[in-house]
Amino acid sequence: MENAFILFIGLVIGSFCNVAGLRIPQKKSIVYPGSSCPACDRKLGWYEMIPVVSWVIQRGSCRGCKEKILILYPVTELLTGLLFMFSLLLLDWSFELLLIWSLISMLAIITVSDLVYMVIPDCILLFFGGLFILLRSWVQIGSAWDPLFGFLLGFGLLYTIAATSGGGMGGGDIKLMGVAGIVLGWKAVLLAFMLALFLGAVFGTAGLALKRLNRKQRIPFGPFLAAGILLSYFFYEEIAGFYFSRIH
Ligand SMILES: [Zn+2]
Incomplete structure (x- = not known):
């Protein structure tokens, strides 16, 4: 029963994340006016x-107007709902739930924004960055310095890659990984980035092979970072354990 309730809450928050991801980059209010059809304005x-x-x-x-509604909207809602419920199953009732639910919400908003506009707005990262610092000083995972090291590594690593590779990684991606590092700590943020690179490479290769992508196309990297961040948060032990047992 409580799982169904949290699934419902997650669906509603996912719906709100759609609105936030679509309106914040356009500097529109997220509460007024109410929702209307983007095609016919009804x-x-x-x-x-x-x-x-x-x-x-x-x-x-x-x-x-019978105009198609992006499949992105119900997918965001469903994924947010399922992830909210999955977090409860994994963590049971604890303060850590507030942290992971906030993280899921931020990632839902920036995924919508990055897919639709190719931008990850600073104000979203600032808002959640502040919230994460607050929640992380409350929810102890690892050492007390871990959020700071996570921030520095997430930000520094992507900044270095962006500065030396000249392209591919945007300013939003760099700041996103800094903010995610506050939640993940330095080890898990490193794993998150490696997973994102891996998922991006698989997607790019498959897209080229199936001729759904061409080489000049810019693909937003935010959604891959989001997937890497969540996989690393939930399965760090399993993935890192598997990887290190392989190379020993
Ligand atoms: Zn319409």
């Missing part, structure tokens, strides 16, 4: 704003 009724369900009932298009 105001949406409450029954058109039920996470996932409305999209399925309307078969992925607007009731007014």
Whole structure:
């Protein structure tokens, strides 16, 4: 019962993350006006704003103008909901849930923003960065210095790569990994980055092979970083343990 309730909360927050990810980069308010169809500007009724369900009932298009609604919206809602529930199953009721739920919400917002506009807004990173410092001083994982080392390594590593490789990594990606480092600590932020590179390489290779991508296309890296960050948060022991047992 409590799992279903948290799934529902996650779906609603996922829906809010869509709005935030779409409006903040355009400097629009996230509370006013209410949601409307991006194609025909028609105001949406409450029954058109039920996470996932409305999209399925309307078969992925607007009731007014029949314009397709991006599949990104229900996917963000569903993933956020499932991740909220998964965190509860893994961590049980603890203060750490507040930390991981905040992390999931930030990653949902920046994924939407990066996919739609190719930008990760500073104000989102600043807001969550402050929140993470607060929550991390409360939720003890590893040593007390770990959030600081995580921030420095996440930021420094990507900054160095961006400065020496000239392209590929944007300013938003660099700052994102700094902020994620506050939550993850230095070891897990390093793993998160390696996982993101791996996932990005697999996606790029598959896309080129299947001719769905071309070499000139810019692919936002934020969603891969987001996936790496969450995998590393949840499965650091399993992945790092597996990797190091292989090379010994
Ligand atoms: Zn419409």
